[in-house]
Amino acid sequence: MAKETFTSRWSLLLAALGMAIGTGNIWRFPRVIAQNGGAPFLIPWLIFLFLWSIPLLIIEFGIGKKTRMGTIGAFGSLNRRHTWMGGFVGFCTLAITFYYCVVTGWCFRYTFASLVDILRGWGVPGGALRGGGLWGSERASFWTSFNASGWQPVLFHLFGVLAGSYIIYRGVVNGIERANRILLPALFVLLVIAVARAVSLPGSSAGLEYLFEMRWGALLDYRIWLQGLTQSAWSTGAGWGLILTYAVYMRDDDDIVANSVLAGLGNNSASLLAALAVIPTVFAILPAAQAVEVAQDTGPLSTGMTFIWIPKLFEAIPGGRLFLFIFFLALSIAAISSLISMIEMGTRNVMDFGLTRKKGIAVVGGSIFVLGLPSALSPSFFQNQDWVWSLGLLLSGLLFAVSVIDYGAEKFRVELLDNEDNDIRLGRIFNVLVKYVIPVEFTALIVWWFTQAILVYDPGRWWDPLRTFSVGTCVAQWGLLVVIMIVFQRRIIGLLFGDPGKGER
């Protein structure tokens, strides 16, 4: 049993928001809106918040609060035979952490570089801070030289591991709670400043027009709905096991449903702020046709707009050095606030096996550094892992729903959701969402993404497990993980519960 708890509901909510708001909000969301034609995309994105993300956040809160264990123990507590599912969810998120920490390192590097630019702007000699700034460099040259150096991505990846591990080492109250009390308000303030600057630029109204001009016919395109669902699933962190982990530390009488709605809407609020900071800036500086092209640019490792175009665009606006720093600082804050929830997820799982927090963080932090190295050094490995485990998250979401269906959606609702602890009663709509809506959404998503792989990404070798974006690589890596978890399930149950093999609930 966990001994620490969050000291207040607000601390839990700030931690939940910190988990949900990550680089996906600031980095991916503006690009995905642009790639899907602006305003029409916002409709499915908002609808699926209530049809996928919030129900899964509710499930995670409920399971964490009930079982008070990390993902492996939590699934095992509900049904011993489902322990492997908790292992899948936990490893899937940990596998994302390996390369997400590398991404956090990129954010740190760019924040540092934009700070160098500010100091240079004030007349501090260029040699005073090593590593150079973003200002005045060729459009992609900073990214290229940073990534090609090898040691720089590794060094900043290490900074990410150390910063995240230190916060987790401090514990729930002194680490997670205190960090999020500073990080989240700072993030929202920085985003609001960035939005104020963006929308006050001459010509920014073209960007707002692009963002909000509704083309109703576009809603007939099924791809917009699937992209909206995908963005909601990846951005809110629902189904990752992260909220489950934070719920381990919630107080006994804390609410679940209203907290989930608040976390979901807070995540979407931050996404919308990021879009309003980025898209109007692009349209204010570039002609409309080029602005759309730039906003849609995926670039190497999806860095296109954020890491390659944004530094150049900010050169063209008054006070650009300061606002570039604000942008990358916000991105770094979003990255670290999510990273700590991922590290805590891994640490909570190993602590359930009897390790102290100190030893747990050493094991998890060390693993993240070592297993993140291939992604830091090899773009194709990074892309493969991003492809495999991002889709794996959708399967994780389904496993949460399956676990609740097996436990009894009605029983789960009555025991955990529709009681005096909760500010909002869900009623039987929860049962419908869990039993029918989430499985249908998962099926639609996985069929669509795999169809993309077969028809678009790698038509000739879609079955090949050694290809970066193939169906085969997903099935092989997921399958290997499932087999390992099932083979060791009895031993894991024995270590966690002391009753190997029992099928009790």
Next chain:
Amino acid sequence: MSGAAVAMMAVICGLVWGGFVACIAFVMRRERERKARKG
């Protein structure tokens, strides 16, 4: 900006940010009530 775009901006931002702020206000009220109940 066209009137339709302004209206859509008001609807989307109103739903997302308005919903978020309303949720915060709701939680604040419930927490006050809880504290009052517990004395």
